[in-house]
Amino acid sequence: MNRRLIRRWVSNAMVGLMVVTVVVAVAPLLFILLNLLVKGAGSLSIEFFTRTPVPAGETGGGVAHAIVGTLIIVGMASLLGLPLGIGAGIYCAEYPGTRIAKAARFIADVLNGTPSIVVGVFAWALIVARTKQFSALAGSCALAMLMVPMVMRTTEELVKLVPHSLREAAVALGYARWRTSLGIVVRTALPGIVTGALLAVARVAGETAPLLFTALGSQFMSFKVTEPMAALPLTVFNYAIGPYEEWHRYAWATALVLILVVLVLSLAARLATRRKFTLNA
């Protein structure tokens, strides 16, 4: 009798402990978001989004250059990385047993675990060291390299989920293989593929390490992809480690903008799949 009570008590105590872990785990998220809002929102103004930085010591200025830079760098990375990743993912789902598919899958897993700074060193060696010029394009290549394995794996998983009967029906109707793949199978999996792509874009949009010695960062508005370019994460980093109070204020505000971009992309990704479920139901 007594032992049963103790055992029940231990069980309840462990559950209580787990509730504590949940609180401890969620606390940093709320803490970080709250701090970003409190310290960042005050510095947000129309000027902040439309102007470029002013020299240290003066007040005013904004991060328009970094917003444009992030759009260009991440946009180019998506153009390079998404088709490659999605194509490789479809290949692995359509021809799953081949040697190429097995190799691609294994290597994608290895690449997925590769630190982004190592990919940055690679892009530096491949492009910056050869052209002797820091460039936005090199940054885009580094980010694209990070996107490929992520997008490839999600695409493969989702294409594999498409019921076989759909494919058989299309083939029975005389569809060619490529039209079956693209028009039926991939199209059915499309919302999921879009989700995977958006999540990958969201993740690389926040990456700093691969841009440090590729895109390098800049104080000016620039549209030339063969020259150094600013990006939101780089701007957060440079302002955060800088010596001025004013810069720290900007770091918080820029971080708030960055996190809004990332969260909006992540939420959009979730909505893309939700639409799929309502359509199917």
Added chain:
Amino acid sequence: MASTYVTGSPITGSLEGSQVGDRLFKALLTAAALAVPILMGFLVYELWLGSRLAIERYGLGFVTGSIWDPVAEEFGALPLIVGTLVSSFLALLMAVPLSLGVAIFLTEFAPRALRQPIAFLIELLAAIPSVVYGLWGIFVLVPLLKAHVFPFLRDSFGFLPFFQGPIYGPSMLSASIILAIMIMPFIMSVSREVLLAVPASQREAALALGATRWEAVISAIVPYARSGIIGAVILGLGRALGETMAVTMLIGNRNEISASLFAPGYTMAAVIANEFTEAVGDLHLSALAYVALVLFLVTVIVNAGARLLIWRVSRGTPAGGMGA
């Protein structure tokens, strides 16, 4: 018979067209799939090429040398490697119990309505960029630790060598704490998936034998998912090893091995982030590329181990359950 050769027929038309289409389709996809191993090959080749100078000069002695002096052109990576390992393992020490607690709570105990929202909140943590963690670390976490947590640790556990010496803000311990927060969502979500894959019969059998709910978890469910959970932990370790920005901003960047966790340290990723753009000498650049190569190899080994363990679980090797 003759109708097969009517070129205008829609069926033959589509078949002829489809052969070209099929070949083109397959060729394009194959090219994309081949690009992945090719890119990887390039990566290894470029890293090796970049670090050749340092490899020729130091060989494997690079990983045991403890002096890193760009001015004297003397490079050894031991403090960096030790710093990377220590910060990552400390982070695991904090993150593993937390994430397992959350994962078990979410799969076994939480009210159904709470499961998705909590998991979503914690996965949002994974979406926060590393540099934002760094910013928050510098201006919120470190002052907090310096003012309250570190003095408390020194007063209560000062007899241990880890908690002695002067208190700086940026330190090995600060970096480990931010790392723990960052890898927690990964370990949580992977082990949650593994726990969800445990067949219900496993839990039901334990409960039927009279186990309490906690006893069922600890004696029937967790052991079943063991290798998957270990895989999740190692995956988290892989993340921690390569994490750059937040660590660079919090660890203090001092190239020394110190017993005290209050002392600043350095990691492989941080030294690359700090010195790469400013490196002028060829040997310095080459040494940094060598560090990148070592870091790459370490993460490859760690991740390969994790994948292997997770595969074993998803193939149902342990106990071979009755199906979910």
